[in-house]
Amino acid sequence: MTEQHTVIFQPSGRRGQVPHGIGLRAAARSLGVDIESICAENSTCGKCKVLIQEGTFERYGITSSQEHLSPPNVEETAYLADHKQALTTRGWQPSQVRLACQAKVWGDLLVEVPEESRRDKQIVRKAATERQIEIKPSIRKYLVELNPPTIANPKADWERLASGIATSIQLVRYGEPNLPRPGDLTIDYACLRTLSQTLRDSNWRVTVSVWQDKEVVRIEPGLMDTLYGAAVDIGTTTIALYLCNLENGAILAAESEMNPQIVYGEDVMSRIQYSIVHKEGLRTLHKAIIRALNQLLMRAARQAGISARDVQELVVAGNTTMHHLFLNLPPQHLGHAPFTSTVYRSLDVKARELGLAINESANVHVLPTIGAFIGADTTGVLLAEEPHTQDENWLIMDVGTNAEIVLGNRRRLICASTPTGPALEGAHIEHGMRAAPGAIERVVIGEKTLEPAYRVIGEEQWNAGQPKGICGSAILDAVAEMYRVGILDARGKFRSDLLENPRIRRRSNAMEYVIAFAAETSIGADIVVTQKDVRQIQLAKGALYVAARTLLKQFGLESPDKILLAGAFGMYIDKYNALSIGMIPACPPENIFAVGNSAGDGARIALLNVDKRREAQEVAARVTRYELPNDPDFQAQFIESMNFPERTKVRRHSNE
Numbered sequence: 162m163t164e165q166h167t168v169i170f171q172p173s174g175r176r177g178q179v180p181h182g183i184g185l186r187a188a189a190r191s192l193g194v195d196i197e198s199i200c201a202e203n204s205t206c207g208k209c210k211v212l213i214q215e216g217t218f219e220r221y222g223i224t225s226s227q228e229h230l231s232p233p234n235v236e237e238t239a240y241l242a243d244h245k246q247a248l249t250t251r252g253w254q255p256s257q258v259r260l261a262c263q264a265k266v267w268g269d270l271l272v273e274v275p276e277e278s279r280r281d282k283q284i285v286r287k288a289a290t291e292r293q294i295e296i297k298p299s300i301r302k303y304l305v306e307l308n309p310p311t312i313a314n315p316k317a318d319w320e321r322l323a324s325g326i327a328t329s330i331q332l333v334r335y336g337e338p339n340l341p342r343p344g345d346l347t348i349d350y351a352c353l354r355t356l357s358q359t360l361r362d363s364n365w366r367v368t369v370s371v372w373q374d375k376e377v378v379r380i381e382p383g384l385m386d387t388l389y390g391a392a393v394d395i396g397t398t399t400i401a402l403y404l405c406n407l408e409n410g411a412i413l414a415a416e417s418e419m420n421p422q423i424v425y426g427e428d429v430m431s432r433i434q435y436s437i438v439h440k441e442g443l444r445t446l447h448k449a450i451i452r453a454l455n456q457l458l459m460r461a462a463r464q465a466g467i468s469a470r471d472v473q474e475l476v477v478a479g480n481t482t483m484h485h486l487f488l489n490l491p492p493q494h495l496g497h498a499p500f501t502s503t504v505y506r507s508l509d510v511k512a513r514e515l516g517l518a519i520n521e522s523a524n525v526h527v528l529p530t531i532g533a534f535i536g537a538d539t540t541g542v543l544l545a546e547e548p549h550t551q552d553e554n555w556l557i558m559d560v561g562t563n564a565e566i567v568l569g570n571r572r573r574l575i576c577a578s579t580p581t582g583p584a585l586e587g588a589h590i591e592h593g594m595r596a597a598p599g600a601i602e603r604v605v606i607g608e609k610t611l612e613p614a615y616r617v618i619g620e621e622q623w624n625a626g627q628p629k630g631i632c633g634s635a636i637l638d639a640v641a642e643m644y645r646v647g648i649l650d651a652r653g654k655f656r657s658d659l660l661e662n663p664r665i666r667r668r669s670n671a672m673e674y675v676i677a678f679a680a681e682t683s684i685g686a687d688i689v690v691t692q693k694d695v696r697q698i699q700l701a702k703g704a705l706y707v708a709a710r711t712l713l714k715q716f717g718l719e720s721p722d723k724i725l726l727a728g729a730f731g732m733y734i735d736k737y738n739a740l741s742i743g744m745i746p747a748c749p750p751e752n753i754f755a756v757g758n759s760a761g762d763g764a765r766i767a768l769l770n771v772d773k774r775r776e777a778q779e780v781a782a783r784v785t786r787y788e789l790p791n792d793p794d795f796q797a798q799f800i801e802s803m804n805f806p807e808r809t810k811v812r813r814h815s816n817e
């Protein structure tokens with residue numbers, strides 16, 4: 162019987178007995194530890210580096226030594242000598258390092274598999290609950306070395322490469338089911354056009370990028386082992402882009418800017434309208450978003466020190482109108498009953514067909530939409546927050562100009578959409594502005610004096626700086642505080658008996674409250690909250706509240722177990738104030754979380770893990786759309802929800 166040795170891999174802790182003479186990479190695989198390779202074990206890529214621990218390890222009951230491995234062969238010795246400096250820079254002792262594809266097990270071993278050599282890499286995503294994202298991109302790279310053609314073997318370049326790739330895939334990923342054969346592989350036309358020259362220029366040694374195990378989307382000369390992709394969330398107001406290393410999940414650059422389509426209409430309805438009434442409307446809107454994305458890609462690439470052409474895949478989330486405009490699909494049927502989308506399912510489109518300045522053969526994956534007003538951004542939120550894996554009932558509110566609200570658990574998910582208007586983003590408010598330097602972002606009001614204190618973006622101290630306006634979070638604060646201290650009654654009306662206070666006054670027949678007098682501001686005018694502003698907030702908060710309540714009613718619930726506030730607004734609103742004015746349903750404050758740009762996170766997750774795209778498709782198809790306007794109680798409840806609830810003291814945590 163073959164002699165057996167104990168091998169332990171760290172940090173996974175996997176251990177077991179392996180036969181004498183087995184390759185170390187094969188031994189790892191037999192114990193469930195997947196070590197990287199892109200060179201078909203030719204000792205040229207260096208992806209399989211491991212560190213051998215020397216000594217007696219009593220807790221494992223073994224003695225591990227370099228001598229328990231076969232000595233480095235010529236190829237491995239050459240690789241380690243060539244890369245000595247790089248190994249030292251990583252803080253490793255070069256004498257500790259071996260290539261797992263070449264070393265054979267001759268005795269007991271304790272082997273450390275560094276993060277970069279692990280195929281099952283994971284990153285931790287901070288969310289309402291911390292979660293691991295397994296790194297499993299749709300593209301894999303393979304280093305392929307071919308024999309040049311001869312008279313005796315004049316095989317065509319593509320067939321020669323396809324055989325080489327298939328062999329490489331088999332060797333790199335042995336044991337996996339359904340690995341492709343040469344005949345299963347295709348090559349993108351743009352790649353095919355460069356193939357002959359690249360092969361000859363590189364002396365028949367190339368790195369190929371294979372998408373979804375079936376299509377070659379890039380051929381680079383020599384060894385090129387870096388892999389990049391980008392995730393995008395196209396919002397009605399803002400576009401956010403994350404440039405990622407697809408091998409380790411790191412975000413290399415995050416860029417955002419205003420959606421340039423805003424000049425053609427502030428909200429989705431006005432953009433749909435623009436595409437209908439202008440002959441070239443759709444084309445104009447499509448071009449605007451593509452241009453902006455290309456600029457963001459260039460900026461992000463520059464920041465990461467790469468070219469935008471190195472980006473090998475893009476994953477896109479966005480509301481259904483943005484989704485249609487990005488894809489150059491006519492959006493007009495989204496704008497009228499029965500509100501029909503062109504497509505719900507996820508899509509894979511070539512970057513060049515959309516005019517995107519990334520690798521022209523690259524795939525653009527667009528997440529599935531759920532309905533005309535519940536888009537791929539909501540799918541992204543679901544993918545990021547995973548309410549479909551929970552036993553508890555989670556209420557997720559993605560608040561922007563429009564709010565999408567999802568309620569559910571692992572058995573059932575329902576969602577609704579409601580317009581909230583631009584007030585929560587600081588628009589259509591007397592002194593409203595977007596959250597930017599100079600905007601008041603927090604307001605509190607003294608209970609007895611009715612004197613305000615405010616904090617301005619860019620200033621550490623309260624009442625410091627010269628404000629020029631007030632952003633959405635502070636308008637909400639101001640309204641909540643004005644209600645708390647009794648400036649407003651439960652219907653949101655100013656109390657006229659407070660007119661002797663210098664902060665409260667009547668102007669043009671309407672009441673207003675002065676947050677900052679002209680002398681303190683940079684605009685030379687008082688910054689005020691008017692009765693009309695209060696009304697705008699009441700409309701927005703009423704819409705949100707009634708939507709959430711209506712969904713809860715479908716579940717027979719008074720309140721959810723957890724509320725997740727997604728979107729930029731969720732990051733800045735004060736949850737205690739949101740509760741006190743009845744903007745969100747009752748829920749213990751410790752169970753309310755701001756989760757940031759979940760839609761963008763969802764796109765990033767789908768970029769990093771190809772299996773998550775299937776999950777996105779399944780979850781999007783499972784969600785039931787609830788049409789709020791069809792609910793018989795909706796109108797009456799909406800009017801009711803505009804009022805403020807009874808004043809209660811919501812206890813703040815001392816550190817908030």
Ligand code: FES
Pocket residue numbers: 197198199200201202203204205206207208209210260261262263
């Ligand atoms: S050097 Fe490429 S797999 Fe070992």
